[in-house]
Amino acid sequence: MKLLANIILTASVIVGAMAASTAYLAPLSLPDDRLIGLTLNQPAGLTTDNDGNQAPVATKNTTLDADTIQKLRDTSYTVNGVEHTVRSVTVKEFSPSRWIGRWVFLASLGGLLIGASLVRRATRSEIARADTAATPGAADSPEAALDAIIRIVADLRRDLPSMPDDRARLHAILERISAVQTRHVPAFIDARLLLVNRLGLGGYAALMDRFAAAERQVNRAWSAAADNAVYESLPALDAAADLLREAQAKMA
């Protein structure tokens, strides 16, 4: 269903944009009284003089009168051996009744509505299926990713004081937090749709508020370690631990 919905959406955007692009076209097939008085926003028609120089039949800002309209209707020009006639002109004024693409545009809006609702429905059922199938505590679940981050931070806070020197502490912080940044945080973030489905957008925002604050503290601990400032890394890890617990509570 999702594929069908996306096809409908794509086709509707293409058709809608094409129809919209005709908004300022005035077809020369309209009766004169609907064209007279309109102002050209682009040059119209093309004539070639005896020296081979090309010039428009009517320049931009020309106000259409019966004479000009007839000249444009009578004009034909050749490009690469193909003869073209002037079927429409671009004008400054917009009128819904003159717009050749209005019905197509309206149809495309219908397509967009249908496509969007189908996409939403398909996405919802896809997430619901994934959520039902997910095993709590599985290695790739958001709970597992958050648990891993909490465990690494707790281990660091436990191990650092007993390490022989700052060099060892800094090395441990850089190495273990790098794993958090490259593996566990992306795994947690990838579960966004699942979490939104479970918690709602407001609940997800509340969870991410705490998680992001914790992640920033973890990043701070890493930066401080890279600057040989273990004295800054330690309080950052303490703050991260508190915030991670709050995030875990929001997930429950």
Place this chain on the structure above:
Amino acid sequence: MPDRPPTSKTYREITLSAIIFGVIVGAVMNAAITYAGLKIGFTIVGSSIAAVLGFGVLRGILRKGSILEVNIAQTIGSAVNTPNSGVIFTIPVLLLLGSQYHFKFGDERFWLLTAACVAGAVLGCAFIVPLRKQMLDVERLRFPSAVAVGTILKSPGAGPRKSIVLLVGIFIAMLVYLPVALPGIKTLAPLDHLDALVERGKITTDDADHTRTLNHWLTDRAAPAGVIARGRLVHDKTTAATDADRAVAEDALASADTATGVTDAMAEAAYLASIGDAEWSSLRSKKAGWAVKPLPGYSDLDWRVGSEIAVGGGLTYEVDHNADGRPDLLLTDETLDVGRILGLPPQMLLMFAITPLSLGAGYLTGRAGLLILAGGILAYIVLTPAAYSMGWLPAHIVASPHTAPEFGRGAFNRPIGIGLLLGGALAGVIASMPAMRQAFKSIAATGKSGRSSDELGLKVLTTAAIAAVVLLFFALELVSGGDTTGGWLGGLNPHVKHLLIALVGAAWIWFAGVIIAQCTGMTDWSPISGMALVTIVLVMMLAGKNDVVGAVTIGAALCVAITCAADMMADLKTGYIVGGSPKRQQIVELIFTGIGPVISIATILLIAQTNIQTTGVPMGDGTPTTAPQAQALEAVITGVQGGEMPYALYGFGAIVGGLLGLGAFSGLGVLVGLSMYLPLIYILTYGLGCIINMLVSKIKGKAWAEEWGVPLAAGFIVGEAVLALVINAVVLLMG
């Protein structure tokens, strides 16, 4: 956590060194980029440059900077630099539109413009503060350039291998971009190279003839009397002290004889040499009209379309679109025309810009960037060729199909794209309401609980909102003149009208700031010119078409606000990556961003006054600073006044963008609109970066693509930005 000994050490974050360094770097970049923007229409985001310099100076030379200290320095640097984008787009319009709109140092208009832009800068930053949680914490927008800056800042701790990858990325980007940038540097052409340069299309036949004429005069140390006489009149015009004197000189010049093959610049140079005010050797200069040759670029590889000769000896249109008598280049200094290599019809554009920066930004965006590519394909591969085939384009475009992509961009792709952006952004804001509400609640709750907050509180927003309305109101009261009855609000009491415009303007700062921040966050592209356009149109519609000064003043304030809002969010993203304190970043950004508009406007006036002395006009054609971006806005203002704006296209685009946002991804309209609005050549290169990311992720795994691809892509972004700045500095220094 077990007990640990207390420490008296403080981790370096906001320091005097960081502040001084940030302000100096920001001010220098601001002035240089303002000048470059007016001269060549080129602006760059300064964060990556400030980060690289901060890294080198604070850590390398002073040997005491921490990662977060460099982050603060880079935040201040970009805060001082960024307002120039909003200023360059708007303020020079007043210098282009005629002497009744000009302003000078110290006059009332100067102070009002400066105050409005400073207010805009501060308000833009303040307005975006409450959205940080929603955009960075909840939506986790990518901000590719901010990631690149973060990668640079983190390089000391990332290990030698990642640092090497970053440096390799910078080196490759510079190597690839060098032949793009080098032709920007032009040297005087030697006489014996003129024919070869004409043949290679580097200079015109006229350029070569002028150079030979100048050389003839230089050798003879004399020029014909008629030329000297005309040169005197030209000089009288450029040195006229008053408008009246200039008008007299222009009349005299118009009625004087013209010398065939001699430009006014050549005549003036010959006159000055003949009266001894300059050396005869001064004829050998760009100013006098001596031909210049660009340094080598990709076009020197001379890779051209196949050279089938048409019947009659000439080249066919298929081979020579621009009718210059040579087969067209497939590889220019800046682009590779894949469409022509593949034999696509000329109305179908498939051309890649040679820009490692876009490639890197695309890589950092990853799969989400494919939507950008899709929008570009919709506009240039589907929409424009379809309009061409259906006979919807004017005859002069049908006769020259290679002009169809650019025509289509201006006539419908760009307005529909801007509409999609606006509609998509509105849908995005509505869809994000629950998350925004939660973010606001979180900020408010922290303020009430007395707990140390991550960021400035809601009081700042409230104060800023009130200040915005008050400042915009007073600015309108003071600058609005002329037609106070026009516009949608024309029938109202002038004070009520100004208050309503101020309220709409304040709301617009917030909404447009959200759009720009979302776009740069999702893709790294900033639709600032589109937002500037909509801003000016909106103000002119409300205030009246003839209140140009009012529209430009308020428009400038709003444009500065919008750019600062987006810059602040990008800086906060970098801060997030390195673990900086948002509150500290927000404070320094709010304090120092007000310096930016002062420097930009002062630079513009300095250039304008120099131009008046040397050319008689402050800005635009005929001066060294053509102000291309402001000229585009000038066209918009005259377009609004002339009733040429395609409002219906904006509206229809907005409806489609809004409905697109109803699907699973509320930002879809923004992405598709952005890509319809931007030139395709950059979109394609960017899309290539996205595809490379997906391929690498598939082959080597997502973690590998992130761990090694990100530093390389970051290097691409930084390498091009740094090289572009260096080359442009050289161009500006060489005059």
